[in-house]
Amino acid sequence: MRGRNPFDGKPQMTLRDVAEAAGVSEMTVSRVLRQRGDVSEKTRERVFAAARQLGYVPNKIAGALASNRVNLVGVVIPSLSNMVFPDVLGGIGEVLGETSLQPVIGTSRYDPEQEEKVIYEMLSWRPSGLIVSGLEHTDAARAMMANAGIPVVEVMDVDGEPVAAAVGISHEAAGRAMAREIAARGYRRIGYLGSSSIADHRAQKRLKGFREGLAEAGLGLADECFYEGSSGFGTGRGMAEEILTRTPDLDFLYFNTDMNAVGGLIYCLEKGYSIPDQIGLAGFNAFEVLDGLPMRIATMDSKRHEIGRKAAELIASGELTDEIVTLEPEFQPGDTVRDG
Amino acid sequence: MRGRNPFDGKPQMTLRDVAEAAGVSEMTVSRVLRQRGDVSEKTRERVFAAARQLGYVPNKIAGALASNRVNLVGVVIPSLSNMVFPDVLGGIGEVLGETSLQPVIGTSRYDPEQEEKVIYEMLSWRPSGLIVSGLEHTDAARAMMANAGIPVVEVMDVDGEPVAAAVGISHEAAGRAMAREIAARGYRRIGYLGSSSIADHRAQKRLKGFREGLAEAGLGLADECFYEGSSGFGTGRGMAEEILTRTPDLDFLYFNTDMNAVGGLIYCLEKGYSIPDQIGLAGFNAFEVLDGLPMRIATMDSKRHEIGRKAAELIASGELTDEIVTLEPEFQPGDTVRDG
DNA sequence: GTGAAAGCGCTAACAG
């Protein structure tokens, strides 16, 4: 006897079992269950009855091997706890939901080596497409993506060299645009608060663009503050306290993400700062969950949902495209910056 | 020629290709790549070299069919946007990360029919285990789970009849415990604010337990307020406004989730209520992201992470167990209830 | 230490 999965308590039904029960060939059963080809109403019913009766669940492993078709789309993201990525997945799910394709999620924990492994695992299932977050990957990962022979889309970012297709925003442009908004509103003593992780490529690009935008206006960063670990109200609050203690004359705090910015806002409100006159604040992402707070934080919409949708559309098209889709982040002044 | 997947741009490498390149049999290549059996160091190296050179990626579909072994664990949850579930997934990922098993996530969008479909899809890949959120499923889904022949664990809830194993908390007990805490602290005019969806079984159970707990103390609900759609600061804020306008003498607001409770807290602070004396508030879940707000909301830890870990451990054990693991939710008074 | 043969459960292609 052949090896059995130790978990296989009961033997699984096969097409053959259904075929015998219905008194037809395996092929006919296969056709009925996949709604392919013409089958008489009579046999069709008998087959369905037999299948239901036996509790038959098709074996997609076998089907995929025989047909060389796998209706899965690999999606590789850094994490599920950062709200950015569930939003992207939502967009992907919406679009794929209208097709026969199914997303399969893998997480890299912000680690390129881990990402490489996950991509390898995914490709070994021969999916119909692959969506990967970001443009920075190990050489091996890039090689795998380039040679996968399936549509591959890198999402979130367009500042760099995609392997094939890419859908995202320019984070450099987003940082630059925010700098212009801030400068145009008369803020002059500006602090940046963000992650110390150089692996957070997109935040680094926003910071780069931000500096450039400030430079255009003859400004520079008056101070910077970095954190390790995860973003959150507490993190933002702590950073605001630190930077304002060190450099009390700041009149603007630019955060790497809304979650931190809201923490900073809370701190400033508590300390009695007048917002947005005495001090302004801005974040990034435009998280909807934050609607309902006393003040809306100034931010820039990172278009996460739309990125997911567009990426899924590229995959669903089946084309091996290398199209680059650049979406425009949208500035939302909220209540924490002065009027321009 | 056989049918090809339209996405198959380039032909994929097979074991045979590697075998030819290395000048050995397919079997030897297979053994080397899976680190099974004894292979001489020499051939081992040649095989690795050939595989790397050709960019070989094994075909797990074929491997799984031949070995009747699939290292995937299906995880079916309602949604990824509700922070509850990423937390559970985190716990699952931690435990499975130390095994050869990989989680595959599917979402039901709080729809039993959709859930049934997702479970069917997952089982058709013959995974090594299945984790499903909640105890309420269609009959067909229950039948599939019961007959899957793999370890199946229902998570989050233990108030009901699990198909096999279950890991969770008793939401009725959680509601009851919260009622006791509130009553013991002298609150008497209590309002409930939650979802109108009867499909939110766990919130319904908490409400049931809550009523029972109040009744024990000779109390009842003074008013109730329900919302449709998703939870959030804005939702909680709106509900608080509505219920306090209608029933101004309430001295406690019990929310179905922390996200709404914080919205209610913001409203009460704005309106100048003295918290926790004039009015108390409580939520449910103990979301960490909320740390850093001016006041910590009273809540009960739903033990999401631990639930995920324990469920994954049951799956990883490989046993077809029907163990029921009941975790104890933990009351956290925060700053929004009076001292007991 | 290595290879040859058989077959996992299903579907493509073709025949009737």
Added chain:
DNA sequence: CTGTTAGCGCTTTCAC
């Protein structure tokens, strides 16, 4: 409309 045949790429088993 239905059946037969071959084979997907890999692993198991058994032989050497």
